Amino acid sequence: MKYAIDARSVTKVYGEGDVAQRVLEGCDVQVPHGEFMMLVGPSGSGKTTLLSILGCVLRATSGEVRLFGEAITGVPENHLSRLRLSYIGFIFQGHNLLASLSAEDNVAVQLQLRGYPTKEARREARALLDRVHLAGKYHRRPAELSGGERQRVAIARAVAGAPPIILADEPTASLDAANGALVTELLRELARERGHTVVCVTHDNRIFSLADRIVRIEDGKILADHRERAA
Amino acid sequence: MNAKARDLDALPAHIARPLPGRAPLKLRWSAMARIAWGMMFHQKLKLFGTLFGVVFATLLANQQIATFLGLMHKNTMYVKAQDAEIWITAPSTQQLPPGQTISEAALMQARAVPGLAWAEPVVVGAGTVSLPAGGREPVTLIGVKLPHRAGGPWNMVAGDGSVIEQPDTLTFEDAEREKLGGLNIGSVREVNGKRVYVGGFTWGLLPFGPSYAFGEYDTVRRLLNLEKDQVSFVLGKLAPGADATAVADELRRRLPDVQVMTRDGFRDTIISYILKQTAIGVTFGTSALFGLIVGFVIVSLSMLSAVVDNLREFGTLKAVGATNWDLSKLLFIQAVTYALMGSVIGLGLVTRVAKGISGAKLSLILPPELLIGSVVVMTVLCVAASSMALMRIRKLEPAMVFR
Numbered sequence: 001m002k003y004a005i006d007a008r009s010v011t012k013v014y015g016e017g018d019v020a021q022r023v024l025e026g027c028d029v030q031v032p033h034g035e036f037m038m039l040v041g042p043s044g045s046g047k048t049t050l051l052s053i054l055g056c057v058l059r060a061t062s063g064e065v066r067l068f069g070e071a072i073t074g075v076p077e078n079h080l081s082r083l084r085l086s087y088i089g090f091i092f093q094g095h096n097l098l099a100s101l102s103a104e105d106n107v108a109v110q111l112q113l114r115g116y117p118t119k120e121a122r123r124e125a126r127a128l129l130d131r132v133h134l135a136g137k138y139h140r141r142p143a144e145l146s147g148g149e150r151q152r153v154a155i156a157r158a159v160a161g162a163p164p165i166i167l168a169d170e171p172t173a174s175l176d177a178a179n180g181a182l183v184t185e186l187l188r189e190l191a192r193e194r195g196h197t198v199v200c201v202t203h204d205n206r207i208f209s210l211a212d213r214i215v216r217i218e219d220g221k222i223l224a225d226h227r228e229r230a231a
Numbered sequence: 232m233n234a235k236a237r238d239l240d241a242l243p244a245h246i247a248r249p250l251p252g253r254a255p256l257k258l259r260w261s262a263m264a265r266i267a268w269g270m271m272f273h274q275k276l277k278l279f280g281t282l283f284g285v286v287f288a289t290l291l292a293n294q295q296i297a298t299f300l301g302l303m304h305k306n307t308m309y310v311k312a313q314d315a316e317i318w319i320t321a322p323s324t325q326q327l328p329p330g331q332t333i334s335e336a337a338l339m340q341a342r343a344v345p346g347l348a349w350a351e352p353v354v355v356g357a358g359t360v361s362l363p364a365g366g367r368e369p370v371t372l373i374g375v376k377l378p379h380r381a382g383g384p385w386n387m388v389a390g391d392g393s394v395i396e397q398p399d400t401l402t403f404e405d406a407e408r409e410k411l412g413g414l415n416i417g418s419v420r421e422v423n424g425k426r427v428y429v430g431g432f433t434w435g436l437l438p439f440g441p442s443y444a445f446g447e448y449d450t451v452r453r454l455l456n457l458e459k460d461q462v463s464f465v466l467g468k469l470a471p472g473a474d475a476t477a478v479a480d481e482l483r484r485r486l487p488d489v490q491v492m493t494r495d496g497f498r499d500t501i502i503s504y505i506l507k508q509t510a511i512g513v514t515f516g517t518s519a520l521f522g523l524i525v526g527f528v529i530v531s532l533s534m535l536s537a538v539v540d541n542l543r544e545f546g547t548l549k550a551v552g553a554t555n556w557d558l559s560k561l562l563f564i565q566a567v568t569y570a571l572m573g574s575v576i577g578l579g580l581v582t583r584v585a586k587g588i589s590g591a592k593l594s595l596i597l598p599p600e601l602l603i604g605s606v607v608v609m610t611v612l613c614v615a616a617s618s619m620a621l622m623r624i625r626k627l628e629p630a631m632v633f634r
């Protein structure tokens with residue numbers, strides 16, 4: 001169990017027969033425990049697809065993926081939600097918060113799903129919101145928060161309950177440069193403090209410097225041994 | 232300790248560990264309730280739309296059933312109002328008035344049966360009131376024996392039951408006074424060609440057929456031109472401690488040529504006769520069912536549209552660990568909440584409507600069983616109606632949240 005994420009020869013084919021499209025081709029990705037990795041590549045290269053497979057929301061066509069040594073490829077469909085609860089916190093391109101719930105409840109619901117009793121869920125949700133500099137905005141609905149604030153709530157939800165792996169798909173895409181950098185820095189700090197392993201898909205070269213490592217993908221292939229360290 | 236646990240122990244201390252996975256059921260219910268109610272009350276328009284469906288169904292179905300029960304009550308109230316538990320009548324009798332009479336001998340027999348405290352005769356038949364301005368109106372004449380007046384008038388709003396002790400005097404229905412040519416106490420009318428006096432008025436004794444006019448036994452016999460020794464009913468009151476079924480069985484043994492019914496038995500006979508002879512049950516049943524179907528469709532569609540409008544949110548919930556079962560809990564909680572809120576509002580409204588509509592001619596009856604039953608039926612209806620929304624949710628791929 002050397003890696004938090006260990007994906008080998010992952011292939012994904014969408015569709016069948018004439019319309020079949022090979023989107024991932026023999027991808028090998030190893031992410032050590034506690035690494036903050038960025039996944040970059042042109043549009044359509046398969047970044048989201050790979051992230052979805054690592055996040056147990058999409059099944060690979062072939063290949064093997066292990067999270068903390070546990071094989072997630074080949075488990076039945078109805079076990080995937082258990083794996084997500086065990087391993088993964090998600091940050092999406094949009095904030096994907098529940099519009100009808102307050103910031104606090106958005107985080108608390110995730111904590112309850114991870115087994116926090118109601119009261120503790122509330123306490124921990126507030127602590128996390130404090131940590132992402134949203135103290136005093138517990139009861140705001142997403143519509144009453146700025147874009148950056150929403151994405152910070154989304155970060156609090158992703159790390160709620162301390163899942164070992166955080167997967168983020170272009171978390172800064174809907175933010176301006178300053179906010180994008182702020183949000184990524186916050187995620188970076190939290191990950192270091194709490195020992196999360198992070199895979200962050202991004203186009204945003206202004207935040208590259210925050211990565212421990214950048215992995216490039218093109219046409220569904222991980223560019224061989226591309227282990228650039230951020231300067 | 233297995234290999235995997237050992238591996239985890241070997242990790243640096245600051246590294247976050249894999250979590251146990253699914254929370255206990257109670258916490259998942261609580262999380263789903265929070266989301267369910269949050270979503271419901273956030274989308275006010277959908278909330279009102281769905282509630283409208285439940286309220287509509289509750290209101291229409293209950294109003295139809297209550298009206299039906301009211302009509303059945305009007306047609307059986309004569310039987311239900313008597314304290315006589317045993318009714319002896321012609322074998323063909325299925326309603327009031329009976330088509331045939333029986334011999335007065337049944338009365339003597341009944342008085343001889345142990346278990347009856349008393350037995351009294353009643354005559355019932357068709358009467359025609361001639362109106363002063365010309366024309367005629369039918370009434371149902373009921374003659375009862377003095378001094379007991381078993382089967383006699385009740386619910387009097389003018390005069391009392393004893394007015395029929397005066398010669399050639401009848402009571403009429405208050406709600407029919409205008410129809411019968413502006414009746415007042417002391418008015419004189421011709422009934423079946425003979426002069427009678429109006430002695431008092433009853434209120435609300437209106438079956439499907441003509442209203443009831445009560446008079447003394449021999450007065451009514453004369454109006455009906457009944458053959459001597461013929462009666463329509465013998466009413467019997469049970470002695471204390473006697474069992475109605477046992478006494479009825481004994482009477483049947485002794486009186487093989489007549490029909491012996493308990494009070495409840497006669498009531499049921501009248502109701503099933505009406506149901507068979509008229510389409511009233513089908514009419515009201517269809518309307519009530521229509522209400523339920525419309526309610527079902529409204530609730531189904533609005534719950535489905537609430538899901539379709541929020542597909543991304545449901546997809547996100549799946550991605551962050553909610554299962555299909557968890558999301559069906561969410562829909563279940565919403566459905567039950569809609570049902571409870573809607574049926575309480577609907578029942579409140581129908582109770583008011585019933586009060587407003589009820590009068591001498593029609594009373595809407597809402598027994599407690601109906602009210603409780605409505606809540607149960609609405610709950611079942613809403614939960615069933617949520618199944619379209621559930622199917623949509625089940626089809627949802629969590630991967631969609633990345634699109």
Ligand SMILES: Nc1ncnc2c1ncn2[C@@H]1O[C@H](COP(=O)(O)OP(=O)(O)OP(=O)(O)O)[C@@H](O)[C@H]1O
Nearest residue numbers: 014015021023041042043044045046047048049050
């Ligand atoms: N559900 C799907 N069915 C069929 N083809 C798909 C599906 N999802 C993605 N694809 C295709 O797979 C390829 C990779 O898509 P993916 O979303 O992984 O790219 P990406 O690297 O995330 O791109 P972007 O930077 O634009 O988000 C694309 O050509 C896309 O059209």
Ligand SMILES: [Mg+2]
Nearest residue numbers: 047048049169
């Ligand atoms: Mg993408």
